[in-house]
Amino acid sequence: MTTLMSKPVSAPGKSIIERLNIVTALVLGAVSAFVVWRLALQFLPGDTEVRLFTREDKITLLSMIAWFVGFMTGIGALVGPFRWLMGKDLSHDENMFLAGKDMGINRYFRYTTDHKVVGIQYLIITMVIFGIGGILAMLIRTNLGTPEGGWIHPQAYNSIVGTHGIIMIVGTIIMVTGPFGNFIMPIMIGARDMAFPRLNALSFWLIVAAAVPLIWAQFIGGISTGWSAYNPLAGQAPLGMNGYIMFICIFAISTMVAGANITTTIVRMRAKGMTWNRTPIFIYGIMASVALALPAFPVFFLSQVMSGMDRALDTSFYNTAGGGSGWLYENLFWIMGHPEVYVILIPAVAALMEMAPVFTRRPLFSFNVAVMGIAGISGLSVLVWAHHMYISGWAPLLNAPFMLTTELISIPTGMLFLVLVGTLWRGRLWMTMPTLSIFALLWNFMIGGVTGIYLSDVPADAFLHGSMYVTAHFHYTLMGAGLTGALAALVYWFPKMTGRMFDKKLSWISFWLVQIGFNVTFLGMFTVGLAGQPRRVESYASTFNTGNMITTIGAYVIMVGMLVLLHGVISSWRSGEKAPMNPWQAKTLEWTVANPIPLENFDVLPTVTSDAYGYGKAQS
Amino acid sequence: MTDLMNSKKPQWWKSPDVKKTAILWAVCTALVGYVGTEFHVRSIVEPASETMSGVIDLMRIFTWAAAPVAGLVFAMCLTVLTSKRHYGDNPPAEADHQISNSPRANAVWIVVSALLCLFALITGLIVLQKDSEAVLESTAIQMNVTGSQWVWSFDYPNGARSEDLYLPVDKPVVFHITSVDVKHSFWIVQMGIKMDANPGAITEAAVTPNKIGVFDVRCAELCGLLHAYMQTKVHVVSQSDYDKWVTEHAALEGRA
Numbered sequence: 001m002t003t004l005m006s007k008p009v010s011a012p013g014k015s016i017i018e019r020l021n022i023v024t025a026l027v028l029g030a031v032s033a034f035v036v037w038r039l040a041l042q043f044l045p046g047d048t049e050v051r052l053f054t055r056e057d058k059i060t061l062l063s064m065i066a067w068f069v070g071f072m073t074g075i076g077a078l079v080g081p082f083r084w085l086m087g088k089d090l091s092h093d094e095n096m097f098l099a100g101k102d103m104g105i106n107r108y109f110r111y112t113t114d115h116k117v118v119g120i121q122y123l124i125i126t127m128v129i130f131g132i133g134g135i136l137a138m139l140i141r142t143n144l145g146t147p148e149g150g151w152i153h154p155q156a157y158n159s160i161v162g163t164h165g166i167i168m169i170v171g172t173i174i175m176v177t178g179p180f181g182n183f184i185m186p187i188m189i190g191a192r193d194m195a196f197p198r199l200n201a202l203s204f205w206l207i208v209a210a211a212v213p214l215i216w217a218q219f220i221g222g223i224s225t226g227w228s229a230y231n232p233l234a235g236q237a238p239l240g241m242n243g244y245i246m247f248i249c250i251f252a253i254s255t256m257v258a259g260a261n262i263t264t265t266i267v268r269m270r271a272k273g274m275t276w277n278r279t280p281i282f283i284y285g286i287m288a289s290v291a292l293a294l295p296a297f298p299v300f301f302l303s304q305v306m307s308g309m310d311r312a313l314d315t316s317f318y319n320t321a322g323g324g325s326g327w328l329y330e331n332l333f334w335i336m337g338h339p340e341v342y343v344i345l346i347p348a349v350a351a352l353m354e355m356a357p358v359f360t361r362r363p364l365f366s367f368n369v370a371v372m373g374i375a376g377i378s379g380l381s382v383l384v385w386a387h388h389m390y391i392s393g394w395a396p397l398l399n400a401p402f403m404l405t406t407e408l409i410s411i412p413t414g415m416l417f418l419v420l421v422g423t424l425w426r427g428r429l430w431m432t433m434p435t436l437s438i439f440a441l442l443w444n445f446m447i448g449g450v451t452g453i454y455l456s457d458v459p460a461d462a463f464l465h466g467s468m469y470v471t472a473h474f475h476y477t478l479m480g481a482g483l484t485g486a487l488a489a490l491v492y493w494f495p496k497m498t499g500r501m502f503d504k505k506l507s508w509i510s511f512w513l514v515q516i517g518f519n520v521t522f523l524g525m526f527t528v529g530l531a532g533q534p535r536r537v538e539s540y541a542s543t544f545n546t547g548n549m550i551t552t553i554g555a556y557v558i559m560v561g562m563l564v565l566l567h568g569v570i571s572s573w574r575s576g577e578k579a580p581m582n583p584w585q586a587k588t589l590e591w592t593v594a595n596p597i598p599l600e601n602f603d604v605l606p607t608v609t610s611d612a613y614g615y616g617k618a619q620s
Numbered sequence: 621m622t623d624l625m626n627s628k629k630p631q632w633w634k635s636p637d638v639k640k641t642a643i644l645w646a647v648c649t650a651l652v653g654y655v656g657t658e659f660h661v662r663s664i665v666e667p668a669s670e671t672m673s674g675v676i677d678l679m680r681i682f683t684w685a686a687a688p689v690a691g692l693v694f695a696m697c698l699t700v701l702t703s704k705r706h707y708g709d710n711p712p713a714e715a716d717h718q719i720s721n722s723p724r725a726n727a728v729w730i731v732v733s734a735l736l737c738l739f740a741l742i743t744g745l746i747v748l749q750k751d752s753e754a755v756l757e758s759t760a761i762q763m764n765v766t767g768s769q770w771v772w773s774f775d776y777p778n779g780a781r782s783e784d785l786y787l788p789v790d791k792p793v794v795f796h797i798t799s800v801d802v803k804h805s806f807w808i809v810q811m812g813i814k815m816d817a818n819p820g821a822i823t824e825a826a827v828t829p830n831k832i833g834v835f836d837v838r839c840a841e842l843c844g845l846l847h848a849y850m851q852t853k854v855h856v857v858s859q860s861d862y863d864k865w866v867t868e869h870a871a872l873e874g875r876a
Contacts, residue, residue, distance in 0.1 A: 158847075224844070226842045230802075230842075233802040233803065233842065233843060236844070320818075320821075325820070358711075361711060361714045362714070362717065362719070363718055363719065365719070365720065366720070367720065391805065391816055392816045392818070393797075393815055393821065393823025393824070396752065403741065403748070407737050407740050407744075408737060410733060410736075410740075411730065411734055415729070418725070424696065424700045425699075426700075426715060427700065428712040428714070428715045429700060429706060430706045431706060439701065442693055443694075446690050450686045450690060453682055453740055457678060457743075457744040458748045459747040459748055460679065462671075462675070462751070463675045463813075465805075465814055465840065466805050466814065466840030466841055467840065504709075523659075526659070526663065527659075527663040530660060530664040531663055532665050532809035532810075532836060532838065534807070534847075536847065536848075537847060540848070541836075547663075585711045615714055616714050616717050616718040617718070618718055
């Protein structure tokens, strides 16, 4: 715990900290939103100009900001900073209370600072996000089962596509660094908690606060612009767009806070003796991911602030009539958007690299190449954004240089393949769901990667851009590679996080259903993309029938697989076999702590004398 | 890559798993190359311009260039998967070696991927250069394209105007594309060209249709409620039919 060197404050009776929880947060948030909404309705001057929505936009945004401030106050995010303003700090007891000492289930509904609680909170919210995003995906696929679409109104359909997109992006961004980066990472590096435990709680509750504007948006017109919310389309979209803007702004703060926290923790708090070449590769993956988010998300935040100002204050950042440019938005968006896909991908691949030696009982192959690969991808990924804009007409002369940087990324990406396949080679294969996931990742990521080469090529992209081919490509990378790694991580670390083994049979069944369904879905989607079906359409020419039908069938198979997985999580968590301390006989530090893990992880902080990959028999 | 560093067994290529992988590599490469190209070529639209044929050729080339790499990864996976597998709740015995690196394998892998990358880049640049020069073609028909929610309209050099596009075969066309409201993307599917229509700016794209027939124009950028329906047809006709058509339509516009 970080206790500053100030005098402890004695808390008479029940301190304010003990009274705050999710209920006070929801109440305070709702009340502030309502009050500000009434006040704004009363006092904001009416529109004098032609623009239709400006006043309503102002009212909506102000109410959402009020919700945000009310919720964060109600959850207790301001208690610490307020004490500091008064020149005091939290007492030791209060810090222990915040860490969730002896609080049972209640600590999951409070501003709890223990990294293990935050990790579980992240796991749950990730699952909720995937659940909602998955339902939206099924609505999309069902609507596209027949060419006429028909049963979903185009406006609602566009909104479903946009919401599915943005929440799946958010879900995949947090799916590894959230649950495992928070729960596992500090133990893995031999630390008692994160560097900034309160920031850790803050980053989680910001996501909860952000969720409400997004849900709110669905009732005031939805997000009918796709997840990229390009201007000027976003400027003419209904009020729901404000929900998107608020959601992104709050989520961006959360990501920046988590990024600063995790980076500091990894740099400063590794156990004695854990030099950089003894640091597990998963830690590198986590760090690359959150470090990339640090330059990316402030830009995202900014792009949405400007979007909100264009809507509510009649500025003209993106509005051509007033001298702005939609290209500015595209640039800002993709300066975030391309590093962001590696924010998702790198930790998932790194998690599988961490598991590969465990399940082949041999050392990780070429640790240095793995680090180079991760570093190379991270470095290049901030230089490739305009490959999303090859055909935007923004700067045709820049197409060649961006094609160069984009294709260069295949070199460090290839290194990740080398490390994985090299580690499998001549290993003793222990068949588990994570082991299967390594093979699935190699297959899916190969398809995602090679189709990425076609897309990186400007002339080929002139045909493929904006078609279903692109949609299939990025699902292969983000879902086929990213989510596959995250699900393997869930099964692998489940025993440490819950104290119980994940039901083996269910993990295998869901693995095969999800992987087969996934490949059917998105191979089918490639074919309709090649045949010329654009993205984000709610109806299509009858020539695309077969491909779409196959895709929809595949999607239902994925759904069944995911439901099996959900059943596995719930049943294993409730009544699974009790897990031993180190069920996989792995050598990283998180397996050296007892189940359940004590509040501060280690009584005596460990000292590290070698890397964590000392498997295999020494040859004589 | 194999354990090239193992100095005790200099003839590493003679070990059975290496031989097996080598055979599988050849098989997988052929399969990936063949299935990959067939998958693309059979799904993709019939080309109606050189540009589109070029795109299809690029896909063929890239698929075959990627095939050995993908083939090697899949071959190694297959070798591993078909060797002894351990099921059960406890870990198998440790592997019988502790190889954690192979500088030679790393170097070969990185050099080969760099060369492939360079190859892809050069191939792409050659085609890109050709496509970018096409917009400068002085003999081309200069056509103005305007996207608006949710129709395309086309202005011909002689003042004719239409909502479905007429083009003469084998004659270069340069499109000057813009939008009056939000961003659209002008895509002539079978001709392999696409360019965004931006409000307040004019972008350019060029193509030479080489087949008589009716082809598809679709909007490839989400542009609001009826984005899915923002499509029209391109009629590629002979030069004389085209001349007749534009003259008639120019007269129509003049009367209106």
